Amino acid sequence: MAQTSIITGQYVCIHQTAATVVQRVIAWLIDMVFLYIAGLLVSLGLMPFVFALEQETFAIVATTLLTLALLSYPLLMEVFNHGQSVGKYLVGIKVAALDGSTPSIGAYLLRWLLLIVDWGFMGVGLALIVFTKNSQRLGDLAAGTTVVKLPKQTRSINTYDLYFANNHYTPTYPEAALLSLRQFNVIARTLLTQNEARAINIARLAEKTEQVLGVSNTKGNAELFLLTIYNDFQYYASRVV
Known part of the structure; x- marks a missing residue:
């Protein structure tokens, strides 16, 4: 596993482990299942409007809403949930800036915009995660971020x-x-x-x-x-x- 050395605001080097390709793929699959279930629930919620709108109009509205939700999900979840989608949360990984701080909204936006390149062009993102030092896809390289494993906190301050x-x-x-x-x-x-x-x-x-x-x-x-x-x-x- 790749080790990322993170420098805190107090200039202390803290080592963290980069998330593996398997972990990131599993997180992505969980997100897809979550979005599929959410889409079904939204569709059921819109059913009462089927009779109020023409069938073609309803199909356009439903498709537009589901597409917007699908596209905005990664960005909104990472911005408002500390770098974690549902999948990342369940797997125990998160997006972090290379200096250990929370990425800026601009960084989240940049890595989100490059998702289409990472996952849409013959697995460019997957290849980069495997071969780059800090396991970064193109969006991470551009935004100065990476995905790291959250340390197990088995000890608590009692x-x-x-x-x-x-x-x-x-x-x-x-x-x-x-x-x-x-x-x-x-x-x-x-x-x-x-x-x-x-x-x-x-x-x-x-x-x-x-x-x-x-x-x-x-x-x-x-x-x-x-x-x-x-x-x-x-x-x-x-x-x-």
């Missing part, structure tokens, strides 16, 4: 980790209050993520967090340090609210 909720909790790093919400989310996501690069990502993020906040890791353990920063941030945030 309530016993949330020491900040204790009235007797004393924060260790007051500087944690200076973190932005985006930086905090990177820490939370890194702690939750379970993959082969987890230990490396945590160590790098801990080092970067020390630099950003101007503090030293007094815990002796990168994960414990980040968890302490996590709780300290929550502590100060809860006091503001």
Whole structure:
């Protein structure tokens, strides 16, 4: 499987695995089944209008609505569902920018416009996914995006980790209050993520967090340090609210 190296806004390299051709094809097939079922339901919903309109007019209206839904589905789902269609969600993959951020609407639009080339000209998109470094079809190459596997989050930050909720909790790093919400989310996501690069990502993020906040890791353990920063941030945030 191709590995994509993603640089976060805090300049920490986090490795993610590109979705395989099989995963993307399965996601596409699921989407087709979903659209077929949705089309049947829409057709049934339009049945009461059959007698109100001429048969030819009804056929034109129904065909137009179904065609618009089919064409706009990939774009609308990815824009409004964080880079995931129904198929991608069920398979556990999503569209992401190469720098790890959420693609812009323009990027989603560009990769959507090139769908006709990717899937309509002798499998150009399929070939590119197989042979490009980051498993990108033409639309991805043009938009600066790729499709990645979502990491399995088998570990969760449980309530016993949330020491900040204790009235007797004393924060260790007051500087944690200076973190932005985006930086905090990177820490939370890194702690939750379970993959082969987890230990490396945590160590790098801990080092970067020390630099950003101007503090030293007094815990002796990168994960414990980040968890302490996590709780300290929550502590100060809860006091503001």
